[in-house]
Amino acid sequence: MTDSTREPVAKAFDLLAAMIDRGGQPTGVRELATHMGTAPSTVHRLLTVLERRSLLQRDEAGRYSLGLELFRWGQQISSLFSLRETALPRVRELARKTNETALLGVYNATTQLMMYTASVESSHPLRYVLELEKWRPVYAGASGLAIMAFLSAEEQESVIERSKLTPLTERTITDADQLRRELAKIRRRGYALSSGQNIPGAVGLAAPILGVRGQVVGDVCLTIPDQRFDPVEQDDLIGSLVECARDISKQLGATVEPGDWPPAPTE
Numbered sequence: 001m002t003d004s005t006r007e008p009v010a011k012a013f014d015l016l017a018a019m020i021d022r023g024g025q026p027t028g029v030r031e032l033a034t035h036m037g038t039a040p041s042t043v044h045r046l047l048t049v050l051e052r053r054s055l056l057q058r059d060e061a062g063r064y065s066l067g068l069e070l071f072r073w074g075q076q077i078s079s080l081f082s083l084r085e086t087a088l089p090r091v092r093e094l095a096r097k098t099n100e101t102a103l104l105g106v107y108n109a110t111t112q113l114m115m116y117t118a119s120v121e122s123s124h125p126l127r128y129v130l131e132l133e134k135w136r137p138v139y140a141g142a143s144g145l146a147i148m149a150f151l152s153a154e155e156q157e158s159v160i161e162r163s164k165l166t167p168l169t170e171r172t173i174t175d176a177d178q179l180r181r182e183l184a185k186i187r188r189r190g191y192a193l194s195s196g197q198n199i200p201g202a203v204g205l206a207a208p209i210l211g212v213r214g215q216v217v218g219d220v221c222l223t224i225p226d227q228r229f230d231p232v233e234q235d236d237l238i239g240s241l242v243e244c245a246r247d248i249s250k251q252l253g254a255t256v257e258p259g260d261w262p263p264a265p266t267e
Contacts, residue, residue: 008046011038015046016055019066026063083218084117087209087248091220094244095120098222098237102244103130105143105206106218112159114138114147114218124228130199137163139179140172141198143221146206149186150216150263156183171196190262191238195226203229205237207245210263212253220245 018035019027029047033040047064050056054069087104095102104118113135138144139159148156165174171194173179186192191207198204206221222241242261249256249263256263 011036011042012046012050015043016050016070019056019064024066026059026061026065028061028063032064083209083248083252086251087218087220088118090244090248090251091118092120094220094222094240095122097240099123100222100224100237101130103143103221103223104218105147105221107138107147107216108135109155111135112138112155112162114144116143116221130223136198137166137168139163139165140168142192142194142204142206143219144198145182145186145194146192146208146219146221147216149183149192150208150210156180168198169196169200171200173197187262191242193234193238199223201226205234205241207238207242208249208263209245210249210252210254210256214254214264217252220248 014036015032018032022035029040029044032047033043036043047056047058051058051064051067054067056064056070057067058064083106084104091102091104100122102120103116105114106117107114114137115135116130116132119130119132136144137159138148148159151159160176160179165172165176165179167174173182191205194204196202203224203226204221205224206219208216209218209220211217220241222237246256246261246263254263
């Protein structure tokens with residue numbers, strides 16, 4: 001990327017920072033130009049682009065203030081940080097209790113993708129180590145499916161259309177009707193179980209985490225090499241997993257009563 005293409009992006013960020021530093025109060029083009037030491041024509045072009053994306057809004061007097069999209073970004077970023085901070089002690093406890101690798105996933109409603117923000121590994125020599133802070137689809141594997149199952153039907157269809165259900169492994173569900181049936185089953189029982197859909201040779205168990213308005217914000221996942229996965233232990237693993245997800249959801253302000261699972265999804 002050349003300096004000429006980087007410069008407008010940098011100026012746009014500088015402009016947003018200037019607006020935030022001024023408390024988001026309505027401000028005119030010339031006032032912002034003077035504050036930034038930039039030509040009014042340049043500032044006006046940047047303001048127009050940011051307004052078009054709802055990051056800024058303009059009043060009848062032609063002054064600009066922070067837009068609702070920027071507020072929404074802030075809310076999402078804040079929730080991601082508070083989720084990790086709230087959930088990590090319980091995720092550590094889950095990994096200790098099961099001696100399996102426990103993962104914390106978070107969901108981005110804008111991109112309809114998820115990522116792992118924390119991993120607590122098991123002590124077994126044979127275990128999976130997953131890359132953190134990498135955006136992943138929600139239609140493949142237990143961790144994504146536990147999130148997708150608790151989205152609204154409209155959001156689920158949007159994920160299907162947007163992703164085209166591109167396979168990640170030979171076991172990824174790529175038929176839309178089959179996926180819808182699997183999501184309905186996960187929604188009824190409150191957890192997802194998969195084998196090799198996201199990572200070949202890995203069994204995944206995952207349960208959703210709900211936010212204060214009852215919306216799904218992420219999930220907790222256990223990942224186990226299939227050579228070591230014992231179906232006899234499945235119920236105990238699921239019990240510990242669901243308890244962990246329920247406790248985190250309650251700490252985030254969700255209305256989840258003891259023994260109340262699966263949670264009622266938000267439409």
